[in-house]
Amino acid sequence: MIIDAHAHAFLPEDLRVLEERMTLLDASLPDQDPNKWYLRGRGDLEGMAQDMAAAGVDRWVLLPVSGKPERVPELLRWVARAAQEFPQVIPFGLLHPAGEVQSDLELILELGLKGIKLHPFVQRFVLSDPEPLQMLGLVAEAGLPVVVDTLYAPGMIRAKPHLKWIMETFGFKGCEPAHLAAAARAHPRLKLIAAHGGSLYGWDVLEPLWDLDNVYFDISYLRGVIPDAQVVELIRRKGPERVIYGSDAPWRRPGPYREWFEELPLGRDERQQVAAGTISQLVGL
Numbered sequence: 001m002i003i004d005a006h007a008h009a010f011l012p013e014d015l016r017v018l019e020e021r022m023t024l025l026d027a028s029l030p031d032q033d034p035n036k037w038y039l040r041g042r043g044d045l046e047g048m049a050q051d052m053a054a055a056g057v058d059r060w061v062l063l064p065v066s067g068k069p070e071r072v073p074e075l076l077r078w079v080a081r082a083a084q085e086f087p088q089v090i091p092f093g094l095l096h097p098a099g100e101v102q103s104d105l106e107l108i109l110e111l112g113l114k115g116i117k118l119h120p121f122v123q124r125f126v127l128s129d130p131e132p133l134q135m136l137g138l139v140a141e142a143g144l145p146v147v148v149d150t151l152y153a154p155g156m157i158r159a160k161p162h163l164k165w166i167m168e169t170f171g172f173k174g175c176e177p178a179h180l181a182a183a184a185r186a187h188p189r190l191k192l193i194a195a196h197g198g199s200l201y202g203w204d205v206l207e208p209l210w211d212l213d214n215v216y217f218d219i220s221y222l223r224g225v226i227p228d229a230q231v232v233e234l235i236r237r238k239g240p241e242r243v244i245y246g247s248d249a250p251w252r253r254p255g256p257y258r259e260w261f262e263e264l265p266l267g268r269d270e271r272q273q274v275a276a277g278t279i280s281q282l283v284g285l
Contacts, residue, residue: 001276003090003285004052004060004254006147006195006220006246009045011078014066018043028162034224035159041250048249049086055254061090061246061279063117063147067124069099073107080111090283092117092147095139097131105138114283119149120175127175128182136183140190145282147193147218150175152202159201175199181208184215191282193244196221197234210237216278220246223260232264240266240273244282 010018022037029036041051045062052060062082064075076093083091092115093108095101108116116139120127127133127148139146151174157164166172177199184192191214198206198217203226209215217238222231235243247257266274279285 001058001272002056002245002258003276003279004055004057004247004249004258005090005193005244005279006063006218007048007052007060007249007254008043008063008065009048009082009250010043012044015039015043025163025166026160029160037251039250040253043250045082045086049088051249051254052088055258057088057254057258058276059088059090059285060254061092061115061147063092064094065117065119065122065149066094066096067119067122069096072096072099072104076104076107076111076113079113090114090285094118095135096123097125097129097135098123101135101138105142108144109142113144115145115147117147117149120179121149121151121172124173126173127179128186133183133186136187136190140187143189145191145193145216147195148175148180149195150180150199150202152176152199152205155199155201155204176202177206177208180215181212184209184212188214190214191216193218193282195246196248197226197231198238203230203234206234213242216242216244216282218244218246219261219274220248221252223252223257228260228264232266235266235270235274240270241278243274244279245275 026036062079064079079091083089091113093113094117095104125132153174180194193216195218198209247254
């Protein structure tokens with residue numbers, strides 16, 4: 001079995017805005033550059049379902065994203081409907097620390113969503129600040145895993161120096177290992193899934209996270225960005241029981257991403273644990 005535990009789909013109106021923003025950010029990079037942020041698929045729900053089926057993916061986690069706290073209830077209901085329409089979907093919700101956290105969390109539980117996605121960069125907050133930490137305390141009590149989109153700003157600027165101006169002009173914050181470690185220590189019962197190998201563009205500063213048992217890594221987006229040997233080392237150092245397969249579709253295509261994963265020099269048990277075992281345990285499949 002293989003479960004893609006990091007995938008997105010968007011409503012039509014959100015896709016239009018998203019494509020405009022991605023063009024603004026990375027238009028200067030060639031399409032073959034693995035660091036370029038652009039849609040490598042249609043990006044809508046039906047298109048994602050087709051891509052996952054073609055890739056032979058058994059189940060996939062749908063992660064909603066929005067920087068607007070007032071949109072949280074709308075997207076929670078949309079994800080729940082998506083899971084009814086496509087049974088292979090494992091629906092996650094989202095929260096925003098500036099939103100109605102208590103009522104939004106109650107709706108997540110009422111709808112039976114399996115976890116929560118946070119995107120500090122898009123949602124403009126720092127994970128270790130007081131309000132997000134309070135929010136994470138409520139999530140820990142609810143027993144839901146949390147996927148956190150990570151970004152180590154200094155590393156990203158080294159890889160994509162053309163984005164330095166936007167980070168400085170608009171005051172965008174990343175989500176770095178120190179932020180994740182502070183949240184994990186504040187709430188030991190909370191299960192945090194640090195996306196993109198623990199810290200996007202910060203794989204050399206993961207030290208605070210290696211020994212935290214309630215921090216998991218997913219391997220989404222990593223294909224082509226770091227060497228395969230580094231991905232294998234990351235899986236083995238953290239331990240396959242705390243690493244999760246994901247592609248970050250539609251920023252990556254599910255089919256080629258799965259082929260890449262199947263070719264990594266892992267043992268059979270290691271591969272199966274990452275492919276489905278760890279996420280199945282976290283969401284109770």
